[in-house]
Amino acid sequence: MSNKQIRYEALVRAFHADLFRYAFWLCHQRTVAEDLVQETFLRAWKSLDSLQEAAAAKGWLITILRRENARRFERKQFDYQDVDQDWLEDEQSEGPEQTAENQQLHQYIARLAEEYREPLVLQVLLGMTGDEIAQTLELNLNTVNTRLFRARQQLRELLLQSPATGASQHG
Amino acid sequence: MDELEFRRRLLSNPTTSDEAVVQQLAADPDKQRLQHELMILDQQIKASLAVPVPADLADRLLLSQGLLQHKKIRQRRWWLGMAASLVLVAGLVQQRDHLYPWPDDVAGHALAHVYHEAKQLDNNDSLIDLDRVNLLLADLGGQLRSWPGTIRYASFCHFQGTRSLHLIFNTAQGPVTVFVLPKNHGLQPGGDFYDAQFHGHNMQLAKADLVLVAGKNQSLSGIATTLQQQLQFQI
Numbered sequence: 001m002s003n004k005q006i007r008y009e010a011l012v013r014a015f016h017a018d019l020f021r022y023a024f025w026l027c028h029q030r031t032v033a034e035d036l037v038q039e040t041f042l043r044a045w046k047s048l049d050s051l052q053e054a055a056a057a058k059g060w061l062i063t064i065l066r067r068e069n070a071r072r073f074e075r076k077q078f079d080y081q082d083v084d085q086d087w088l089e090d091e092q093s094e095g096p097e098q099t100a101e102n103q104q105l106h107q108y109i110a111r112l113a114e115e116y117r118e119p120l121v122l123q124v125l126l127g128m129t130g131d132e133i134a135q136t137l138e139l140n141l142n143t144v145n146t147r148l149f150r151a152r153q154q155l156r157e158l159l160l161q162s163p164a165t166g167a168s169q170h171g
Numbered sequence: 172m173d174e175l176e177f178r179r180r181l182l183s184n185p186t187t188s189d190e191a192v193v194q195q196l197a198a199d200p201d202k203q204r205l206q207h208e209l210m211i212l213d214q215q216i217k218a219s220l221a222v223p224v225p226a227d228l229a230d231r232l233l234l235s236q237g238l239l240q241h242k243k244i245r246q247r248r249w250w251l252g253m254a255a256s257l258v259l260v261a262g263l264v265q266q267r268d269h270l271y272p273w274p275d276d277v278a279g280h281a282l283a284h285v286y287h288e289a290k291q292l293d294n295n296d297s298l299i300d301l302d303r304v305n306l307l308l309a310d311l312g313g314q315l316r317s318w319p320g321t322i323r324y325a326s327f328c329h330f331q332g333t334r335s336l337h338l339i340f341n342t343a344q345g346p347v348t349v350f351v352l353p354k355n356h357g358l359q360p361g362g363d364f365y366d367a368q369f370h371g372h373n374m375q376l377a378k379a380d381l382v383l384v385a386g387k388n389q390s391l392s393g394i395a396t397t398l399q400q401q402l403q404f405q406i
Contacts, residue, residue, distance in 0.1 A: 012232045017224040024222050034225065041232050042239060106219040123184070124213055125220040130184065145183035152182045156212065 008045055015061055016041070018126050022062065025121045026069050028110065036072070040065040058126065062136055108158045116151035119144050177202070185209035277352070278364035280330045281371055281382040284337060285348050291324045291339055292346045299325050307336055311353055312378060312405045319397060330356055344389040349398065350382040378404035 019040060023033035043064050044051075051060055109117060119137065122128045130148075134141045172180075172191045180192050185206055187193075196202050225231075285292075304325045305314050311334075323346065324339035333356040338349045352358075360380065364371045365387065372391045374381040381398060383391045 008236060009233060012229050012236075016229045016232055020224045020228060021220060021222055025220065030222075030225075034228065037228065038232065038235055042236065045236050045239070102215065102219045105215055109216065109219055120216065121220055124216050145179070148183040149179045152185075152209065152212065155216070159212075 004048055008041075008048060011044065011048075011057055011061070012041060015058060018058070019061055019065055021125055022121055023065055023069070025109075025117060025125075026066075027072070032072070036065055036068050039068045043068065059128070059132055059136055062122070062126070066136070104162060105155070105159070108155055111158075112151055112154060116147050116154065119147050120151040123148060178205075181206060181209060185213055276359040276361050277330070277356070277373060277380065277382055278361045278371055280358060281348075281350055281384050282364075282366055282369060284328050284330075284350065285369060285384050288324070288326075288328075288337065288339075288348075292348070295323060295341070298323055298341075304338065308351065308402075310334075311336060311351055313351060314403055314405075316401050316403065318401060331358060333357065340394060342385075342389070342394055345386055347389065347391065347394050348384040349394075350384075351402075352380040352382065354379060356380065374398070376402070376404070 016037060019037050020033055023036040023040075024030060027033055027036065040061060044061060051057060109120070112120070119133050122133045122136065123130075128136070130141050130144050133139075134144045137144065139147075172195065177192060177195055180187060180189055181202075196206055299322045301315060301318055301322070304318075304322055307325050307327065308314055310327075318340070320343075321341045322338060323341055324337065326337050327334055328337045328350075329335065330350070330352055333352060335353070335356070336351040338351065340347050340349060360375065361373055363373070368387065369384050370387050370391070371382060371384040372395060374383065374395060376399075381402075383395060383398075385391055385394075
């Protein structure tokens with residue numbers, strides 16, 4: 001196996017799960033998310049030489065995936081009204097590991113505006129810092145922080161309004 | 172930092188190391204409770220975001236990269252094949268002057284036949300014994316008394332309707348093609364000739380004409396002498 005293949009396999013093993021989940025939260029469909037991850041890694045393979053250091057790999061892959069997602073929209077304008085329906089279908093296929101509480105929160109997260117959800121996913125799921133998110137989303141840090149604040153604020157409000165899964169039960 | 176700014180900073184990152192936030196947390200149990208609540212919320216968010224990943228996704232990703240590589244290699248091979256074909260076609264076009272239309276001089280015919288049977292120049296697998304060569308030569312009234320080297324090809328061909336014998340001899344410098352033409356061939360005799368790849372030499376014997384063709388870097392004088400000594404024709 002070539003050195004390039006060894007690096008590539010390491011990248012796939014390390015980041016495929018994070019990328020799949022990030023892709024899922026971008027497009028809300030498992031099959032599309034999988035396609036996006038496929039495209040992302042194939043592009044990554046082609047330009048692997050441009051990745052100088054492993055520490056930058058996650059941000060680099062996320063950037064490729066976001067571009068692939070944008071391309072997808074160039075190719076086909078999806079009907080946003082279908083998202084909720086797709087969502088429910090995906091929800092049913094999640095399996096028993098998702099608790100009822102998680103499913104509720106899951107739906108609230110899905111209903112957040114994209115601009116609030118995306119930085120939240122990058123921070124909570126992928127463990128990126130505010131600066132890294134700002135760089136990835138091409139926003140200034142202040143804007144990123146404001147969006148993260150609003151995302152959590154909205155989720156808290158939704159959970160407080162929902163008696164079954166009220167945040168107060170956990171506090 | 173007022174209350175609102177504190178909440179803004181804490182909600183944007185519940186585990187912030189922002190010193191002003193850390194100081195306010197240390198001084199206020201209510202704020203600590205809020206932080207604790209937010210950290211639990213983050214755990215729940217993380218659990219909700221962590222949708223199941225297809226079990227074999229990593230393997231499939233590696234497989235598709237492997238297939239891409241394979242396809243690329245195949246494409247490269249395809250291009251190599253195409254390039255080789257183009258070179259061949261270009262070569263044929265270049266030689267077309269020799270092939271079509273048939274030239275009316277001995278040299279042109281000789282070169283055309285050499286190119287036509289070019290693969291025989293590389294084929295060293297089968298050798299032809301002298302008896303077999305003499306069997307063919309006998310049709311033209313000739314005979315090789317003996318031959319110092321080996322012979323790899325012997326077959327009749329036509330020089331504008333004249334049945335001629337096409338022979339390929341192995342020499343120390345490489346294969347040499349020799350055409351044996353009966354005298355009545357009707358083609359314009361020539362002297363020495365050459366093209367980009369080969370050079371040739373005409374020998375007019377009493378009973379037949381010989382045309383010798385070899386690679387440009389090969390000498391023809393040695394074989395010409397041997398032929399003159401060994402090849403004889405009946406009266």
